[in-house]
Amino acid sequence: MLVVTTENIEGYKVVEVKGPVYGLIVRSRGIGGDIMAGLKSLVGGEIRQYTAMLEDSRKEALDRMIKNANEMGANAIVMMRYDSGQIGGNMSEIVAYGTAVVAEKLS
Numbered sequence: 001m002l003v004v005t006t007e008n009i010e011g012y013k014v015v016e017v018k019g020p021v022y023g024l025i026v027r028s029r030g031i032g033g034d035i036m037a038g039l040k041s042l043v044g045g046e047i048r049q050y051t052a053m054l055e056d057s058r059k060e061a062l063d064r065m066i067k068n069a070n071e072m073g074a075n076a077i078v079m080m081r082y083d084s085g086q087i088g089g090n091m092s093e094i095v096a097y098g099t100a101v102v103a104e105k106l107s
Contacts, residue, residue: 003062004076004077004080006079014076014103015104018069018073018074022096023060023063023064025094027053027057058082074100080096082096
């Protein structure tokens with residue numbers, strides 16, 4: 001599956017647009033992570049537990065988006081983006097989205 005952040009794929013021609021596609025995940029930080037983050041915020045610096053959680057969440061959202069595009073019969077996703085938000089005080093939402101297409105390699 002080709003996944004690009006651009007509108008076009010160099011060396012390919014989009015022959016069919018399947019439609020919007022996304023992958024979504026919501027994760028909770030947990031009480032232990034919140035305590036550690038609170039302590040770390042007093043002295044500053046990276047909170048590695050949150051960084052790892054968000055990296056894993058982005059990968060999972062991307063994988064889910066690719067699965068959905070495959071189910072639609074696409075072989076590529078163009079204009080891919082990530083978005084994130086907070087739900088409540090301790091949950092993070094990550095969504096990967098784009099447009100599922102069928103692309104053919106130019107000869």
